[in-house]
Amino acid sequence: MPTHPQHDPALQRFRWLLWSIVLLVLIWQLLPWLTGLLIRPSSEPRAVTARGELAEDERATIEIFQQASPSVVFISTSQRVRDFWTRNIFSVPRGNGSGFMWDNLGHVVTNNHVIAGASEASVRLNDGRSYNAVLVGASPAHDLAVLRISIAFDQPPPVPVGTSADLKVGQKVFAIGNPFGLDYTLTSGLVSALDRTIDTEQGGAIEHLIQTDAAINPGNSGGPLLDSAGRLIGINTAIFSPSGAYAGIGFAVPVDTVNRVVPQLIARGRYIRPSLGVSVDEDLNRLVTQQLDVEGVLLVQVQPGSAAERAGLRGTRLDPSGDIIPGDIITELGGQAVASVSQLLSRLDDYRVGDQVTLRIWRSGQQQEIEVVLQGGS
Numbered sequence: 001m002p003t004h005p006q007h008d009p010a011l012q013r014f015r016w017l018l019w020s021i022v023l024l025v026l027i028w029q030l031l032p033w034l035t036g037l038l039i040r041p042s043s044e045p046r047a048v049t050a051r052g053e054l055a056e057d058e059r060a061t062i063e064i065f066q067q068a069s070p071s072v073v074f075i076s077t078s079q080r081v082r083d084f085w086t087r088n089i090f091s092v093p094r095g096n097g098s099g100f101m102w103d104n105l106g107h108v109v110t111n112n113h114v115i116a117g118a119s120e121a122s123v124r125l126n127d128g129r130s131y132n133a134v135l136v137g138a139s140p141a142h143d144l145a146v147l148r149i150s151i152a153f154d155q156p157p158p159v160p161v162g163t164s165a166d167l168k169v170g171q172k173v174f175a176i177g178n179p180f181g182l183d184y185t186l187t188s189g190l191v192s193a194l195d196r197t198i199d200t201e202q203g204g205a206i207e208h209l210i211q212t213d214a215a216i217n218p219g220n221s222g223g224p225l226l227d228s229a230g231r232l233i234g235i236n237t238a239i240f241s242p243s244g245a246y247a248g249i250g251f252a253v254p255v256d257t258v259n260r261v262v263p264q265l266i267a268r269g270r271y272i273r274p275s276l277g278v279s280v281d282e283d284l285n286r287l288v289t290q291q292l293d294v295e296g297v298l299l300v301q302v303q304p305g306s307a308a309e310r311a312g313l314r315g316t317r318l319d320p321s322g323d324i325i326p327g328d329i330i331t332e333l334g335g336q337a338v339a340s341v342s343q344l345l346s347r348l349d350d351y352r353v354g355d356q357v358t359l360r361i362w363r364s365g366q367q368q369e370i371e372v373v374l375q376g377g378s
Contacts, residue, residue, distance in 0.1 A: 064174055064230045065186045070126045071101045071159045072176045072223060074183055075110055075133075075147070077118035098177035098223030098236070099123065099147065101158045102262060109262055110222030111237050111253075112138045112145040123149050125156060126184060137265030141273070141345075142257055143206055143237050146265045159224050162231030164210065164254035167191055175214040175236050175250075177223030189214030197342075198238055198251055207346040209251040210234045216250035225252040232258075260352070274348045274355065275377025277306020278313065282341045288316075288326055294362050296331035297344045307375040314363065331367070332360035348374065 054062070076096040097114035101107070108123055115121055121133040131149040138145040171191045179185050193211035212225065216236050225234035234252030264271045279301035288298050302308045302315040316327040330338050333347040334357050351357060353376045361368050 060228065061174070061186075061188065064226060064228070065176065067230050068159060068174075068176055068224065068226055069184050069186075070156045072126065072184060073099045073101070073108055073156075074124040074178045075099050075108075075114055075222065076122050076124070077115055078120045078122075079118055096178065096181060096219060097221045098219065100222075100224045100232075101156045102146070102266075103158050104155060106149045106151055106155070107136065107262075107266055108133065108147040108149060109235065109258065110145055110147065111235065112140050112143045113237075114222045115145050115147070116140070121147060123147065125151075127154075137269040137271075139261050139265060139271040141206070142261050142271070143253060144235070144258060144261050144265065146262060159226075159232045160230060161259060162227055162229065162233045162255055164233050164256045167194060167210065167227075167233060167254075169193060172228045173210075173212050173214050173233065174226045174228075175212070175216055175220060175223060176226070177216075177220035177236060179215075179217035179219040181219055185220075187215035192249070196251060197346075205342045205346075206237070206253070207342070207349075208254055208257060209237070210254055212250050212252060213248050214250060220250075234258075257349070272353060272376045273345070274351045274353050274374040275306075276308045276313070276348070276372060277303045277375055277377070278308045278315065279303070280341050280344070285341055289329065292326065292329070292362075294329050294331070295337070295339050296329040296362060297338055297341055298329050299327040302327070307372050311359075311370050311372040313359075313361070313370065313372070329362040330359055331362055333357060 074096065075098065095114070095118075097110060099108045099110035099114070102109045115135065115138070121135070122130055123133045124130045129151075131151065133147040133149050136146040136148050169191050173189055173191055175187045175189075177185060189212050191210060192213050195207070196209040196211045197205050197207045198209060199205050210225065210233070212234075214225070216239050220236045221238070223236050224232050225236055227233045233255050235255075235258055236250060236252050238251045239249065261271050278299045280297055281300050284300060285298045289296060299308070299313060299315045302313050314327045317325050319325055330344060332338060333344065334350070336347055338344045338347055348357075351374055353374055356371055356373050359370045359372055361370060
């Protein structure tokens with residue numbers, strides 16, 4: 001006798017399994033609602049899990065920021081313009097950047113490009129106080145400038161000064177500034193490379209720069225670059241980025257350059273570069289040195305009464321037949337090779353007026369060494 005479908009054991013097991021699955025799905029969906037009915041939610045905050053002590057490097061970073069940030073300032077600049085129709089003069093915001101307190105006399109150090117072209121500058125301290133600043137001096141060749149503000153009381157401390165000659169690739173560094181106008185931002189990284197050179201918009205070059213991967217963005221310019229002891233080792237000055245934003249390559253003017261240039265800007269309003277008292281020309285230098293197969297800097301003219309003349313250096317001249325007689329070609333200064341005009345100026349910048357340096361020159365196919373006492377130049 002055939003089995004009725006309703007009494008088929010296999011079909012009954014299938015139905016039981018199907019309803020079990022449906023029941024489980026319903027319970028799963030209704031579980032949060034049932035939990036809410038059975039357990040009343042508490043309005044009290046959750047218990048805080050104890051964190052424990054901060055890591056040693058975290059404590060060190062926090063201490064660096066707490067000590068240095070009061071000395072960092074926010075600089076905003078504006079330009080005075082005259083309305084063509086009304087003849088009224090008003091100020092137009094131009095840009096902003098960073099800076100830091102140099103001494104207890106109200107001097108603030110920043111980049112020259114932060115204040116270049118501006119008519120007015122305002123300096124805001126960490127505590128919110130704001131002061132109008134006056135320009136003390138600037139050195140576009142080093143991208144450095146000094147402002148001064150008058151602080152009646154509770155002046156921020158100057159940033160401790162370190163050295164950059166003994167920096168090593170891989171050292172930790174910390175940058176404090178105001179990227180995109182965001183006040184007092186701390187970023188950290190490493191010294192990525194040393195003795196870098198970048199071209200300026202004016203056609204010159206800034207040499208001996210520190211390269212770092214600490215995040216540096218527009219607005220960081222002029223802010224301090226610190227070592228792990230919280231000492232100033234550089235001033236953030238530029239980034240390499242096709243997009244204009246942080247790309248992992250930033251540059252800073254080394255503190256040894258800052259400590260040589262800034263005191264002169266404060267004392268004289270300008271930087272007097274050490275000089276030989278000679279005239280050189282980049283294009284002519286390239287042409288002549290290539291023809292002679294010599295790498296160095298051709299002396300076009302030796303100025304009368306200059307340090308170079310007293311040392312016996314010779315400039316380029318014409319013989320009676322009208323042929324050009326190349327002057328001395330400087331190949332080394334102080335034991336370091338010199339391959340271009342900008343490199344010669346950079347090598348000279350490592351010295352002070354009155355220092356005696358040794359030049360290695362090429363003269364008529366012969367190598368010679370000459371001692372020169374550096375004079376003041378422009």
